[in-house]
Amino acid sequence: MKLSTALVTIHPGEVLRNELEMRGIKQKDFATTVGMPASVLNDIVQGKRSITPEIAILLEAALGKNASSWLTLQAERDLEVARHKEEFIQRQRDIEAWQTIQDCCNVNYLEKYLENGLGKNIHEKISTILDFFNVKSIEDLRESLVKDVNPAYFRKSGKFENNPVNLFTWKHMAYDKCAKIPHPKKFQIDILDDLIEGLNTILYENEQTISRIESLMNEYGIRFFLLANQKGTHIDGFSFWKGTNPSIALTLRYHKIDILAFTLMHEICHVFRHLNPQDNKNTCITLTDAKDSLEEKEADTFARMNLIPARDWQIFKERNAGVSPYAMASRIREFAYKHQIHPAIVLGRYQHDFNVFDNGRGFDRSIN
Numbered sequence: 001m002k003l004s005t006a007l008v009t010i011h012p013g014e015v016l017r018n019e020l021e022m023r024g025i026k027q028k029d030f031a032t033t034v035g036m037p038a039s040v041l042n043d044i045v046q047g048k049r050s051i052t053p054e055i056a057i058l059l060e061a062a063l064g065k066n067a068s069s070w071l072t073l074q075a076e077r078d079l080e081v082a083r084h085k086e087e088f089i090q091r092q093r094d095i096e097a098w099q100t101i102q103d104c105c106n107v108n109y110l111e112k113y114l115e116n117g118l119g120k121n122i123h124e125k126i127s128t129i130l131d132f133f134n135v136k137s138i139e140d141l142r143e144s145l146v147k148d149v150n151p152a153y154f155r156k157s158g159k160f161e162n163n164p165v166n167l168f169t170w171k172h173m174a175y176d177k178c179a180k181i182p183h184p185k186k187f188q189i190d191i192l193d194d195l196i197e198g199l200n201t202i203l204y205e206n207e208q209t210i211s212r213i214e215s216l217m218n219e220y221g222i223r224f225f226l227l228a229n230q231k232g233t234h235i236d237g238f239s240f241w242k243g244t245n246p247s248i249a250l251t252l253r254y255h256k257i258d259i260l261a262f263t264l265m266h267e268i269c270h271v272f273r274h275l276n277p278q279d280n281k282n283t284c285i286t287l288t289d290a291k292d293s294l295e296e297k298e299a300d301t302f303a304r305m306n307l308i309p310a311r312d313w314q315i316f317k318e319r320n321a322g323v324s325p326y327a328m329a330s331r332i333r334e335f336a337y338k339h340q341i342h343p344a345i346v347l348g349r350y351q352h353d354f355n356v357f358d359n360g361r362g363f364d365r366s367i368n
Helices: 012-023 027-034 038-045 053-063 067-084 086-104 107-113 122-132 138-148 164-179 189-205 209-219 257-274 294-307 310-319 329-338 343-354
Strands: 223-226 235-242 245-250 283-287
Touching: 012 027, 012 038, 012 053, 012 067, 027 038, 027 053, 053 067, 067 086, 086 122, 086 138, 086 164, 107 122, 107 164, 122 138, 138 164, 164 223, 164 235, 164 245, 164 283, 189 209, 189 257, 189 294, 209 223, 209 257, 235 257, 245 257, 257 283, 257 294, 257 343, 283 294, 294 343, 310 329, 329 343
Parallel strands: 223 245
Antiparallel strands: 235 245, 235 283
16 A cells, blocks of 8 residues: 555554553453454554454453544544545545536536547546647646637527537537548638539539538538537537638538528628638637627628528518418519529528518428
8 A cells, every 4th residue: 555645643553552551461461351363463553454343342341442432543544544545645636626627618518529438437537638628737728718718709698598618618529520520622712702602502402412511611621510519508600710721510400401501601701701810719609599799790691691682682572571471482482493592591581581480381491
């Protein structure tokens, strides 16, 4: 047994030895009195053997000293020995560290996300988490969390509660997944119009949509991937720079083509207008129902205008202003096919602008 420092509490065997010496009793004779092998008694007085409840009762009978007092001395000694064992000291530190880590990140997210989990014991879990966040210490992890909770990008939703620790963890899951994606082609800022045209074609056709979006984005130098929300997060999209390329992550909280289209265009606006290529720490995360900032409002406008031409939409609204929402299905489809826009995207825009959300029967909004 390796101890970190010298012990302060004396072993009850030393108290017994002093008691016998003070009374002038030889150990051999005392062993005979209590019916104990002399070797066992010698181990006790040498501090090599513990006093058990049975032995404590015999000592009480022979010396008149309460059995519980012997057990108290033994318990105090055992506790100090345990506290001084290097193995237990490390385990105690790990427990304290683990409690701190749980205040800095959502360990349940990481346990599910990482292919091999966090590890078999707390020490392994701590090491895995520090590696995942690319920090050397828990203090570095805490500092990273504090720096990351930026009000400009973590906008609190009025409808959903988003815990900054959950968002921080989810973001780093996105960074990790992004790092595993093959490096895309060189990003060029002047390709926006071509990119939007290509995406609108894919969204209209809605065939192998996600894989085609991923390929097209890669061609234009943008990493694109899906990362599901975790319990307690309400994220729609996330855009950020990684190295020399921007990245977009979508959660697809609702598996609907119109919501995919709007969120994708929203994040593209962030990439081209709000992110700073020179600052990899600059990010935009879109939270459900959190649209208060100027960046979010601009991204919403950008998405609407690039999914449906503004002038065409205005004419459509004026012509159908007096038509019952429940008689609009054929008109929505006619407009959609005329302008080569997926009908569900037109439906979603109509529902938003006219504040009617129960007239979508018959429309297929799934992502194919």
